[in-house]
Amino acid sequence: MVRAAQRNPSANSVSDRIAGKSLTLAALLVAALILWVVVDVLWQGAGRLSWEFVTTAPSDVGRAGGIAPMLVATMLILAVCLAAATPMAIATAIWLAEFAAAGRALRLSLDVLAGMPSIVFGLFGYVFFVHMLGLGFSILAGGLTLACMVLPVVTRACEESLRALPDGYRLGCAALGVSRAATLWRLQLPAAMPGLAVGIVLGIGRALAETAALLYTSGYVDRMPTSFSDSGRALSIHIFDMSMNVPGGDRGAYGTALVLLVMLIGINAVVFAISTWWSETRLEQA
């Protein structure tokens, strides 16, 4: 026992150091990978980037001109997706976290849905939105398909952030005779807002990156969309098309990828800013 106790500290410190170093290495590797992608996109795409690039329509099948129609189509698709998914996700999350002790079946199906390949959602969207509901290849069909796709991710993230709140809020409010609706609206949702924002940002990330599900729901017409029932080409599809189908389209693809990256960061910043503002003003006025 004594010998073991004597030996252990040094053995521990060696294994501790090895473990510590390998964890650091793993973290550095991940960071390097991300940095590599960002630098690569910046390096290759920056030369293509200009005011013209984001404000004009493509010409010569994308080799020249800009990406304005895709930018607009992407924003419209994302707007439809968020408008449909966010309220539904938050409502479902509230129900799961607050009212459904036995929501196991729904939770399980959400987890299964979250792991479903996006091409399956695309197929569903093609059959249901494009054909059965007769929306055709349109921004509406694409946005709603994406909404189905991000719904499980956003719902589960929102549910977790509501569940993470101390029970003392809920019981404390009840014990003060504060109604359940007021507890939710004035206290729980504002307090959970940072977590809800993370959920929404996760959804936005997935939606902006999506290509497969949009190919056969919103289509890939590169005209400027004039309404939600127009077909529109998302930036991700444009990247795919430029790099796979257009010889000499690589530079355009990188430029588009850079715009997509900047857009993702910009939208996330806006979401966090809005959520912080909403949470603070709500809690201040509670």
Added chain:
Amino acid sequence: MNHYEQLVPLHAQSRPVVMDADSGRRDYIVTRALSMHYGERQVLRDISLQVAAGRITALIGPSGVGKSSLLACVNRLTDMLPGAHVNGELRVGGVDASHAATDVIALRRRVGMIFQKPNPFPLSIWNNLAFPLREHGVRAKSQLTEAITTALQEVGLWGEVKDRLHAAALSLSGGQQQRLCMARALALQPEALLMDEPCSALDPIAVGVVEELIARLRGRYTMLIVTHNLAQARRLADDVALLWPRDGAGELVEQGPAAHLFDSPRAAVTAAYLRSERI
């Protein structure tokens, strides 16, 4: 006009509390044959408890015997606990409170609750009190100010926080947080306070301050306090009720004036329980 008038008029709903003709004692909280289950498991059996108006009643007994559950029955917080099921009679302030149709919002306004762990909301000190007041209809700034000031003074917190009412309540110390929670309950002008081991999460100095506050509130509120600490029960309680487990469920073995129960307990388990504490 003070803020009481904005609140639900309590006494319009209350009927006279139960009066014992012999002693002149009025019971504010009365349970008869109250039982409680969590799912299949019985946690309380046949509890017939009387809590005298304006007095401090300590609810004592070993851990897990159902003291906190009994407290949750009184303000119907049991409605919010999944799987909890209560039978039997509960009268609060002379009103039947065991009915499914009971207005629990009004009941909980009349019967405040203090939890074991201080649970201030993630709001400013001011809003911790203003939020429930607003929800109960007190909206005018002057009335809010009056109610909040009075409640903070009542718990002795006013002097400590009056210059930083808009600071986060979570920045207060544990003892201050607990007194803030008491002020939050008192601002609603309740008739009774249920306290679930209100001092167990506090340091000794804070315990002294909170105990002193509870003693000061004697006579103005009916107080039912769960405590593990028999010394605290001796210091504070006018009446004591002992819960003891039998076949896994808590039963009320003895209740009465603190002096009688501590000095000459009738039940053998009470005597044994009190003896075990002295050793």
